[in-house]
Amino acid sequence: MSSERLIYLPLGGAGEIGMNTYVYGYGRPGKERLIVVDLGVAFPDMDSSPGVDLILPDITWLKERRDRIEAIFITHAHEDHVGAVAHTYQDLEAPIFARTFTANIARRKMGEHGHPEDAVQTVGPWPHQQGAGPFQVGFLPISHSIPESSAMVIDTPQGRVIHSGDFKIDLTPGVGEPFDPALWEDVCKDGVKALVCDSTNVFSTHPGRSEASVGPEIEKLVSSASGMVVATTFASNVARVKTLAEAGERAGRSIVLLGRAMKRMVEASAETGVMTDFPGTIPPEEARNIPRENLMLLVTGSQGERRAASAQLARGKYQGIEMKEGDLFLFSSKTIPGNERGVIRIINQFSEMGVDVVDDSSGLYHVSGHANRPDLETLHDIVKPQVLIPMHGEHRHLREHVKVADAKGMKGVLAVNGMMIDLSGNKPKVAEWVETGRTYLDGSVQVGALDGVVRDRIRMALNGHVTVTVIVDEEDEPLGDPWVDMMGLPEIGTSNAPLMDVLEEDLSQWLGRANAKTLRDDDAMHNGLKKVVRQSAQNEIGKKPEVTVVVSRLS
Template sequence: MARDRLIYLPLGGAGEIGMNAYVYGYGPEGKERLILVDLGIAFPDMDSTPGVDVILPDISWLLDRLDRVEAVFITHGHEDHVGGVGHLFRKLKTPIHARRFTANLARRKLVEKGQDPNNVITAEAYPAMIDAGPFRVGFLPVSHSIPESAALVIDSPAGRIIHTGDFKIDPSPVVGEPFDADLWAEAAKGGVRALVCDSTNVFSKHEGRSEAEVAPNLKPLVASATGLFVATTFASNVARLRSLAEAGEAAGRSICLMGRAMRRMTEAAVEEGILTDFPRTVSPEEAADIPRENLMLIVTGSQGERRAASAQLSRGKYFGMELKEGDTFLFSSKTIPGNEKDVARIMNNLSEMGVDVVTDADGLYHVSGHANRPDLETVHRLTDPQVVIPMHGEHRHLREHAKLAESLGRVGVVAPNGTMLELSGNAPKVVDHVETGRTYVDGSTLVGQFDGVVRDRIRMALNGLAVVAVMVDDDDEVLEDTWVDLRGLPEVAGNGASLADMMEEHLAGQLARIDTRTAGDDEKLEDLIVKGVRKVAQDEVGKRPEVTVLITRLAAE
């Protein structure tokens, strides 16, 4: 009889920042009952994933064991933790547990995809516990940059795990609960087998700053501005939204929220009673009639998203609003690595308009929602785990966090995506490696990372496309006239001649010399044409384009 074991398996979020999905299991080897913690998304970029809308973790391993999945637990409402719920629930069909604000957001995602919102179950905070097969799970409140965030207390017959989710130690987060060290100590009292811990800011050696430190800096900035004042921040940072709105109100400005995510977050916070005193806002239509010096816009797009309000304002009008010289635009946010080019593009566009751009370069207008190194040390000491498993970070973050754990006398284990750890023995050990990847939301469909769709799109973007039409008669003789149409390639070669004409001429010479056996075989004929087109393109413009060949065969009457 197989012995029972406790396993941990990250499918996303370990070795990267974003797309969080972590599996825990307990039971006989190969028959463990499973729970999933978080189901997030990552965002694409034009270089590596052109045309893709969002990126999901590949949960094929979990779907292959769907009859053993007990539940999904969502730690908080950020997109990299809850964003995949709407896209993947149709496949999972598993109860989803979350605290009320996060549950509100998750239900909205299900409704958007035509799914029943009642599949999301509202959870109470720890010490309340939820039974899920061999597990009992509690939502341990933490402070973060979004309300009602939670770590998870995960009990199994092999011991207790604390999965921190995203957190910081903030005694005064403006909106949401302060970090409660006594409650955390209480949760750790019976012993913690493993602390699975946020690693985002492990390289930041200074103590974390409170959200309450931002508001006093915002008010004089807004009060001193002339013209229209625009601010962008993470839409999910409800505390920052309130601080910005209060700064605008104190300066005598009307407040207008722009961007779907901004409105969705504030609506959810009001519905759940988290925002009870948010300043009155005006609609974009009303804002158009308010003098610029009396108006403040709070907009989406702090990370340079092309379709968000910030980018659209930087390119021209948005909901009738247009920025002008003398206006002020504040980035009350930190640029996530990888988004620097997109954010810089917006800043440069604004600068060309004569808009004064204010950033958080001096640390005045933004604080991180993640624990810095001293905060991580505090949580290590509070929970006193046998093992620390870093997550939510790139590989360098995981490795540095494991070193930190070892410097504090604990075992630190680096387990990137796909690494299955057994935690039930005296020491953690790697027991399997699971193939993990990404699933792309491409329009209205889900596309696998290795399906070739995005790969072909990138190839066309890099090399261009040539479409060749050729006709073959009923005697398998190729007619002399071929037709070439080019996309994403120069119209003329270096010698000034038409590139398409040169390809047609080269193909005409090739096709005039082939035998009927080649002409009668579509595969051979296509291969010859592809090679001919690429040879001309390589010789003349240094490119090897993608080639589509259209063969028309004429039948005898």
Template sequence: MAGERLVYLPLGGAGEVGMNMYLYGYGKPNKERFILVDMGVTFPDMDGTPGVDLIFPDIEWIAARADRLDAIFITHAHEDHVGAVGHLYDRLRAPIYARKFTSHIARLKMEEHGYSGEEIEVVGPMPHQVQVGAFKVGLMPISHSIPESSALVIDTPEGRVVHSGDFKIDETPGLGEPFDREAFGSLGPVKALICDSTNVFSRHEGRSESTVGPNIVPIVREAEGLVVATTFASNIARVRTLAQAGVDAGRSVVLLGRSMQKMVRAGLETGVVTDFPPYLAPEEAGDIPRQNLMILATGSQGERRAATAQLSRGKFLGFSLKEGDTVIFSSKTIPGNETSVGQIVNNFSEMGVDVIDDKMADIHVSGHANRPDLEEMHRLVKPQILVPNHGEHRMLREHATIGEAGGIASVVAPNGTMVSLSGNRPEVVEFIETGRLYLDGAVQIGALDGIVRDRIRMALNGQVVVGVLIDEDDEALEPWVELRGLAEMGRSKAPLADVLEEELGQFLGRANGATISDDDKLEEQLRRIVRNTSQSEIGKKPEVVVLISRLTA
């Protein structure tokens, strides 16, 4: 219609791997009505986000327009696509649509936050479509590393849009629906393909999930002691493969870790898994000889509280490892997790435990399309426009270059870039401010609020707390200091606390009445003295907290 446009706006997941959240809108500029695709999280690290529990996209822009948000669609049940649904739903309040397994996981997350779960509607796969405003949306089965992953087929007044979601071309996934070339090849004409870019730099063809099992079975069969295998809990196909390898080797299988138990139960309850091998709860395995056990544990990415990390530090739920045991990492380490995973591997090495990972054996395949698979998707769908998503900026840029080389009008659109899909080529029409929200304990805080920044500064610089008592005559009594995260002795070979108290005491003894009576001036001077003296003594300028107490007559 004249004056109306179709727009795409990523709020998370474009310019990064994880934290996926994308908007599609249609209508007159600044009056569009929207649908939201996915509500994901990413995970913190001690270097950049110490103490933070989870990280969400900043939804301020769409929350301010929640009256124009008609629906939320979830493509699949990975945390980076569904993990924020319970945390952020209160500010959006639109109906949620997903397939059965994904709905089950989303409903559990909603119930954790006090919702009934009725906010989520289960929808069947294509050809079924849901009409929401100007959009008609269908969930099309696509192969990935979790059951019932879906691409979205979005019919709009401007033409058909295909949102790939996470995918790979796997016609023998073992669990879940295989990739259907005929179905994707018959979607045209397609106005725009918004497409996963995670593995764009991998030039070899992707391997099928079905190739993993034959490589794992002999490792388990030949192991002499206790075997522990870890992978993504959500990759139920891999968990099943590992469990079957244990059973085939004559071992009893134990699921260790809440998320793995939850995912397997969800698969069984929703019917996407019908033939999972028998397994035991941890408390049922106490009398089984260790050489007859195989443990499937959470924590393939080095998560400190997960089962694998706890086993590497000693004992977990009665289980411990020793020399001659084997740990299998049937996963790829996500960039950023190398240090934590490496620490776990070294802990096991010190115990005499053998560790086997994907660099030593073909025991993992990615759930994302490599470059040849992406090019195949382009050929099948034949879009007029390509917008790469789900990837770091370099990945988006490389994917767009591939699209242009294949004659597809392409654009790089990181988070906050609103793109019009209405013309013959994608057009950037607006930039909006995007950022991150942190779950810090029980509250959500903004990335720019300064809380985490202050935490990092304290970690880098240490802290000095200064206390000063001013009596009724505006006379300062002897100050005291408390050190946190700082060396106790300085260059003068005297305790740093004593040196600081001496310097502060001398200043207070000679300060004039105007300074002593003005809290702001006094605090500024005391802070300067502490930082300068600490720099001289230990080579650091700490964060300083000044507590001034005044006695009144």
């Protein structure tokens, strides 16, 4: 029996939507040569990660083995697959391979962070293969909601593995390559050891719809509008952006792109040649001089992001343009679970302006970029893998996908983040567990999930904060009374007295009773004063705030 093994290890994206990071390795246990497929991000929300800019995968395991990483391969240019490339480069410094469009986006990110753009190398589609240690890796075109999406064909000494990436089966995607069943059948004809497969839409039992099906419906909607039309979608879905722009152009409207991501994706599409004949656009400053009924804006912010163009228009003006009664706003996108609150807020703000909002509840103006269950089963039937490993989904998606595989007579393996699977031989098994988690990009620094920064921020948001200041003289005696500063707390408690006065009185009484030993001990002072504040606040407002105690000693 060979002493070498083939391993699969998800570090992000298996048990959650977003932050996709997958590792494959081959070699002796603990000595494997490694490749990484995707380095993505997830997006924060005010409930679980207030103030955070981005959420990155915890790559500690990879950093400790950076000398064994042969290469990083990026399946496509969505943020949850490419967004962490620049943030992690200084820790990994491995060569990055991607197809032309994805490489363009990745290089822009690298340049913004001061990293060498030539670390990102462009590779052609299948049948080209890139060597990476014991692996030969090819980019197999597959349709999705962004150009040049690819599955990874990973040839190993133990057999062929296919990593699907995000995909749908679309024969008429508009922009990007259509799904090619004959090509896939040829790639899989000699046998596939494992298919690591997208699971996002496993619960959707109806066949997926083509991107081509939304164009006529959008055109009818835009043509019937009497005021200005504003539409938002994922900026990366350049096929949809083009469909929207063409609908506006045919309706005799001038097209305006608003939002950095929207402009960047259209530019990248043109630079790399994946999209041609995009309708002409005008800058926002020219739009102010054009009648509203002759304007169509394509804007960022389909998920309710507070700083995106959609949210800013909903709050008033954006680059001198504002919405008015009788205008139309179209969400040509699906709201990702967790983003509903932000989207609904925007819809209500527009409603108060008299703007008519159309979302995708009718199913007419958006199609998913992910395979529904019938399309997943079609791919299963083409690939015919020995083993199916679901990825890109919450635990419920992965578990359901295993059930689908088992029902078709395939061996399904449920592997979540941190579960290393040994794919050697004919019986995959759990090899070991790896500690995984998330890293927060907080401003310009990265903090670990266990560092307590976000936890403390949440506790302050929930409970408010009190700062207690005490001055102690050279004789270790209090110099005057303690005073407090409050944030996020009501001014009046149940006693109808100012909360600040109550806290300061209780603190003064505690300080007056404190013995000489306590007054000399900073830790005892901190603990005692903190306990008084929390207990007094609990009595007055039913809440125990976070407390910071400052003891200043005169020397």
